[in-house]
Amino acid sequence: MAAPPATRLPPEFDRIARHFAPLAGPAGLGLTDDAALLEPPAGRALVLTVDAMVAGVHYLPDDPPDLVARKLLRVNLSDLAAKGAVPLGYLLTVSVPVDTPDDWFARFAAGLAADQAAYGLALLGGDTTGTPGAATLTATLIGHVAPGGMVRRGGAVAGDLIVVTGTIGDGALGLAAARGQVPDPDGFLAGRYRLPTPRLGLIAPDVAHAALDVSDGLVQDLGHLCRASGVSAEIDAGAVPASAAAFGVGGQGDRTAWLATRLTGGDDYEIVMAVPPGRLAALRARAGALGIPVTPIGVCRPPGPGEPPGVTVLHDGAALTLGPGGWSHF
Numbered sequence: 141m142a143a144p145p146a147t148r149l150p151p152e153f154d155r156i157a158r159h160f161a162p163l164a165g166p167a168g169l170g171l172t173d174d175a176a177l178l179e180p181p182a183g184r185a186l187v188l189t190v191d192a193m194v195a196g197v198h199y200l201p202d203d204p205p206d207l208v209a210r211k212l213l214r215v216n217l218s219d220l221a222a223k224g225a226v227p228l229g230y231l232l233t234v235s236v237p238v239d240t241p242d243d244w245f246a247r248f249a250a251g252l253a254a255d256q257a258a259y260g261l262a263l264l265g266g267d268t269t270g271t272p273g274a275a276t277l278t279a280t281l282i283g284h285v286a287p288g289g290m291v292r293r294g295g296a297v298a299g300d301l302i303v304v305t306g307t308i309g310d311g312a313l314g315l316a317a318a319r320g321q322v323p324d325p326d327g328f329l330a331g332r333y334r335l336p337t338p339r340l341g342l343i344a345p346d347v348a349h350a351a352l353d354v355s356d357g358l359v360q361d362l363g364h365l366c367r368a369s370g371v372s373a374e375i376d377a378g379a380v381p382a383s384a385a386a387f388g389v390g391g392q393g394d395r396t397a398w399l400a401t402r403l404t405g406g407d408d409y410e411i412v413m414a415v416p417p418g419r420l421a422a423l424r425a426r427a428g429a430l431g432i433p434v435t436p437i438g439v440c441r442p443p444g445p446g447e448p449p450g451v452t453v454l455h456d457g458a459a460l461t462l463g464p465g466g467w468s469h470f
């Protein structure tokens with residue numbers, strides 16, 4: 141990848157000018173001022189989200205920098221997608237070891253450029269620093285919805301169907317594949333770990349009472365929806381969709397460990413939502429038009445007497461005990 145020609149600026153500002161300024165939209169003012177100046181779309185409410193990625197924690201330190209950049213945008217786009225928001229722009233913080241080569245910046249910026257174009261995003265501004273620690277990359281995304289149009293984690297009611305997009309477990313199995321711990325002949329699983337697909341355009345209040353994206357693990361993230369909504373959920377492990385590649389690495393025989401990895405491993409960036417049964421056909425129609433698979437996996441019910449809202453996973457009719465339902469940093 142050809143890096144842009146050198147400037148006469150000190151290296152920090154040279155890198156910002158050559159690699160990041162070409163990505164700035166009009167509101168980013170060419171990355172030449174202290175702040176961006178953004179005119180919100182008329183009559184729309186802004187939706188804001190931020191997620192960080194740390195080398196060795198969220199991605200493998202030798203992952204290709206263009207894919208790391210695209211994953212950074214996509215994990216954040218996934219939060220906007222789950223809220224029913226349309227992406228608008230983003231702020232970017234890059235903190236990397238001081239010996240990070242210029243080529244890493246060039247490849248990282250190329251990844252940003254690719255997904256900015258794919259998802260209609262513009263760079264608004266950010267910050268670039270050296271760090272004595274692991275590379276830490278943070279994007280703050282700004283999206284918009286009609287006023288009152290953001291789908292919340294709360295809002296599910298008893299009787300709603302629990303529905304997921306796509307397939308669940310590829311990201312967790314893909315991390316194992318990227319580490320050489322499970323076979324992945326065509327690289328599908330590692331690809332799903334390195335480059336998730338944000339499910340934009342599907343979620344809106346007319347089809348989902350509540351929704352969130354699955355980053356930490358399906359069971360834990362569905363638990364957040366349940367607590368916020370004051371309902372419990374019962375899901376059927378066998379109904380949770382698996383890709384053919386996921387089936388190929390343990391979907392046969394005693395599937396307990398395989399199910400635990402898939403249902404609690406995280407890195408899915410799919411959406412789990414509560415859908416009123418009468419709106420399932422409308423959801424399916426919209427999903428079909430977008431090419432997004434949607435699968436009902438369970439149902440919401442009132443919490444039992446004296447019981448906190450929570451998630452029960454059934455496997456062949458019996459409750460499955462899975463341990464922690466997902467990732468926790470601490």
Ligand SMILES: Nc1ncnc2c1ncn2[C@@H]1O[C@H](COP(=O)(O)OP(=O)(O)O)[C@@H](O)[C@H]1O
Nearest residue numbers: 188189190191192215219352353354355356361
């Ligand atoms: N350091 C923080 N300061 C302020 N808010 C935070 C911080 N960390 C997390 N949050 C908020 O806590 C909520 C849950 O965060 P998180 O689990 O990271 O959500 P997600 O999985 O969707 O990224 C979000 O509303 C987020 O904005």
Ligand SMILES: Cc1ncc(C[n+]2csc(CCOP(=O)(O)OP(=O)(O)O)c2C)c(N)n1
Nearest residue numbers: 191196197198199200355356405406407467
């Ligand atoms: C190298 C590496 N090790 C482990 C994981 C697994 N992992 C790390 S953080 C995480 C959860 C998602 O990250 P988080 O910061 O909690 O994102 P958020 O829920 O805020 O979107 C998972 C599944 C990974 N993605 N990469």
Ligand SMILES: [Mg+2]
Nearest residue numbers: 190191192355
């Ligand atoms: Mg977060």
Ligand SMILES: [Mg+2]
Nearest residue numbers: 219352353355
């Ligand atoms: Mg989220």
Ligand SMILES: [Mg+2]
Nearest residue numbers: 355356467469
């Ligand atoms: Mg998290």
